Amino acid sequence: MSRIVLSTESGADLPGDIADKYNVHVVPMHIIMDGKDYLDGSLLVKDIYDYYDRTKQIPSTTATNVHEYQEFFTKIKEDFPDCIIVHIGYTSKASSSFQNAVLTAKDFEDIFLIDALNVTGGLTAIVMYAADLLEKEPAIEPVQLVERIESMVPKSRLAFIPGSLDFLRAGGRVSNIAYLGGALLRIKPCIELVDGKLVSTKKYRGKMSVVAEKLMQDYLNEYNIDKEQLYLIYSVGLDERIKERMDEVARETGFKHVKWMQAGAVISTHSGPGGFGIAGLEL
CATH class of the missing domain: 3.30.1180.10 (Hypothetical Protein Tm841; Chain: A;domain 3)
Structure with missing residues (x-):
């Protein structure tokens, strides 16, 4: 049976210990500050607050782009040949990141995409539901897993x-x-x-x-x-x-x-x- 690999975006704020424990792969979004592009996770939050104190401006944020998703999904497939990826994404109503994942997935097989319609802890709650379900039912069929995850999105x-x-x-x-x-x-x-x-x-x-x-x-x-x-x-x-x-x-x-x-x-x-x-x- 093919291995199921979960992934999400950095806007889930998924704690690192949980990501490591459940092998959830996280693709970074972006912060643009002072003309420089930083990957989410590479920049201390304190640096953002210090920047605002100095300039009275806040950084902007941008989505994970198609090229980055291409590299992200390719790396997962290389690390876990024949795996099935279930990507639970940051709400499409507040970012183009999920749409970029949709565009990228057309070039891959065995990728399921779920729009969590949520962010930060609300997104993490759905990712953790999926991780717990996989741990309890490792033989679950991918389609059934996706259906059960999607049923939790409005909850x-x-x-x-x-x-x-x-x-x-x-x-x-x-x-x-x-x-x-x-x-x-x-x-x-x-x-x-x-x-x-x-x-x-x-x-x-x-x-x-x-x-x-x-x-x-x-x-x-x-x-x-x-x-x-x-x-x-x-x-x-x-x-x-x-x-x-x-x-x-x-x-x-x-x-x-x-x-x-x-x-x-x-x-x-x-x-x-x-x-x-x-x-x-x-x-």
Whole structure:
């Protein structure tokens, strides 16, 4: 039976230890900063924040291109001859990366592509579902595996609060008027994935310590999340006391496994320092 190999993009923020354990292959997206092109993962998030402090500009991000996918899939096929690749991609509604994977896959056999319609922890939740399923059912047929992964796509729920409105404003995601009002009132938007699109669904007011707890309560009240696994996401700069409290709340709520994930460079260019998010799969 042919080996099934899972792959995804760096915008999943899949922790390295998990990628290594389950042999998930990760193709990098890009950050353009100060006229230079960096692969996601090769640049410290702190460098992005330092760049913004100096210039009041944020880097731009770009998708994995067709040539890179060609090299990426070719390398997997060379390392695992006759394997079947199941690629679970970053939402096509916010990046051209998945479409580039679709264009590339036409030149290969035995590649299945799944648009996760999600990012960061929401994408990781789907990748981990696939990895766990493969571990439990190693003889599963590829078509059946893909069908079961696709059935989980609409059940992956991600909610994220950016740490800084400055980054949203610098990136053109909020108007100056909205920024000034939000800054004065200490309003923080909640970003969720709706049909694969990043949408501001709620607004919270107050310190991040208060807002993070409100987000957690609202999230757990709104969604019936599988208690087996919860993913908590932070961007560099989030207070350790907030992380400790959110971990405590998750475990008090009955989650068996709580995995913290650091937002990588691509996600951090949109969230700014000190952001907090939560992701899981609905039952």
